[in-house]
Amino acid sequence: MKALHFGAGNIGRGFIGLLLSRAGYEVVFSDVNKTLVDALRERGEYTVTLADDKQERIRVAGVTAIDGTDLAAVASAVAEADLVTTAVGVNILKHIAPGLARGIERRIAAGAGPLHLIACENAIGGSAQLKAHVYGHLDEETRRGADAVCAFPNAAVDRIVPIQHNEDPLAVTVEPFYEWAVDASVMFPDFKRIEGVHYVNDLTPYIERKLFTVNTGHASAAYLGNLKGYETIQQAMADDALVGEVRAVLDETGAVIVRKHGFDPEAHRHYIDTILGRFRNPNLTDEIARVGRSPIRKLSPNDRLVGPALLALEQGNEPDALAKVMAAALRFDYPDDPESAELQRSLADRGAGATLAKYTTLPPEHPLLLLALKQFEALAAELQS
Ligand SMILES: NC(=O)C1=CN([C@@H]2O[C@H](COP(=O)(O)OP(=O)(O)OC[C@H]3O[C@@H](n4cnc5c(N)ncnc54)[C@H](O)[C@@H]3O)[C@@H](O)[C@H]2O)C=CC1
Numbered sequence: 001m002k003a004l005h006f007g008a009g010n011i012g013r014g015f016i017g018l019l020l021s022r023a024g025y026e027v028v029f030s031d032v033n034k035t036l037v038d039a040l041r042e043r044g045e046y047t048v049t050l051a052d053d054k055q056e057r058i059r060v061a062g063v064t065a066i067d068g069t070d071l072a073a074v075a076s077a078v079a080e081a082d083l084v085t086t087a088v089g090v091n092i093l094k095h096i097a098p099g100l101a102r103g104i105e106r107r108i109a110a111g112a113g114p115l116h117l118i119a120c121e122n123a124i125g126g127s128a129q130l131k132a133h134v135y136g137h138l139d140e141e142t143r144r145g146a147d148a149v150c151a152f153p154n155a156a157v158d159r160i161v162p163i164q165h166n167e168d169p170l171a172v173t174v175e176p177f178y179e180w181a182v183d184a185s186v187m188f189p190d191f192k193r194i195e196g197v198h199y200v201n202d203l204t205p206y207i208e209r210k211l212f213t214v215n216t217g218h219a220s221a222a223y224l225g226n227l228k229g230y231e232t233i234q235q236a237m238a239d240d241a242l243v244g245e246v247r248a249v250l251d252e253t254g255a256v257i258v259r260k261h262g263f264d265p266e267a268h269r270h271y272i273d274t275i276l277g278r279f280r281n282p283n284l285t286d287e288i289a290r291v292g293r294s295p296i297r298k299l300s301p302n303d304r305l306v307g308p309a310l311l312a313l314e315q316g317n318e319p320d321a322l323a324k325v326m327a328a329a330l331r332f333d334y335p336d337d338p339e340s341a342e343l344q345r346s347l348a349d350r351g352a353g354a355t356l357a358k359y360t361t362l363p364p365e366h367p368l369l370l371l372a373l374k375q376f377e378a379l380a381a382e383l384q385s
Pocket residue numbers: 006007008009010011012030031032033036068087088089090092095096120121122157158159160161162
């Protein structure tokens with residue numbers, strides 16, 4: 001069995017590649033990073049280290065790679081695959097779509113069997129977004145053919161994998177915890193189960209609980225930590241006042257999730273505590289620059305900040321703590337991050353109100369933007385004093 005995985009980065013090697021290899025797949029990575037591709041091809045294996053006291057090292061063998069810029073090679077790999085997964089970043093899905101489309105055309109022409117394509121990105125409806133990009137490159141008849149043999153189950157993936165600073169470009173250190181939930185409701189019957197994957201018939205509660213707790217909490221620690229001059233999440237999480245603010249955010253998102261999906265409030269409190277413990281992991285160094293990266297994506301309407309804040313308002317609650325994190329996101333000034341640079345330019349040119357309206361796509365008078373603007377002004381006053 002062959003799995004084609006797009007993105008040989010931190011999650012690709014440290015999570016998805018590891019689980020697929022353990023499940024008996026030969027894993028073919030597609031990546032545009034030549035160093036990674038060459039090393040995977042030459043060595044055919046890499047090591048994953050678990051970031052706990054034992055520092056267990058796991059050898060992942062039987063892997064190889066193709067050059068993701070070579071459209072013909074990508075199409076061939078898609079044509080031969082038994083499973084396709086991605087961990088490239090949700091904004092990159094459109095760039096891998098042409099190769100997937102050419103491969104799907106070849107599968108249909110050859111009468112190949114059914115194929116699941118699972119986007120393992122931090123986003124709601126990641127695989128549905130991938131499908132829309134791929135279908136944009138197919139004609140009407142091929143789309144009908146693809147409907148019969150391709151399924152794009154959405155997924156929620158959870159494992160903290162910081163940016164790696166190892167001499168070996170393939171070595172990757174990951175937290176021991178992981179969770180991979182996949183929407184089985186759209187999968188073909190009798191699919192091959194992957195050990196470690198949790199198949200569910202309704203993914204929404206899982207992805208919203210994960211995105212609006214792990215990712216909201218992590219982004220909050222990053223943006224609030226950045227305001228205080230911290231460089232790592234571990235530094236930020238050693239600041240009790242800051243942890244109190246992150247908890248206030250997670251109380252707001254927790255109320256939303258518990259009410260919307262009927263989770264047990266006590267169990268959800270326990271989930272929050274576990275996650276705060278994961279952020280503190282002393283065996284990892286996770287940079288605020290990584291966790292806060294792409295602030296425009298993180299301020300978009302369905303993402304980890306605005307998404308739960310809008311739901312809180314719908315439920316009649318004012319999400320002040322979330323609004324403060326939205327305001328703090330505007331202060332995330334990392335010139336090497338293209339989205340941060342764009343946000344800073346917009347802030348300088350248009351001001352906070354218009355910038356928030358542009359990137360959240362909400363009307364300027366929307367109650368959430370008024371709350372975030374109030375928080376932004378309070379932050380500005382605090383920083384001046
Ligand atoms: N790092 C983490 O802790 C977690 C990350 N995620 C999600 O996983 C995804 C990947 O994140 P990371 O692994 O951290 O990022 P990463 O930057 O380490 O890996 C992304 C990889 O995609 C490759 N890539 C870029 N364009 C490509 C293309 N056109 N074709 C093939 N490969 C391409 C890059 O070269 C890179 O190796 C993101 O959506 C992220 O939100 C989800 C859960 C945890």
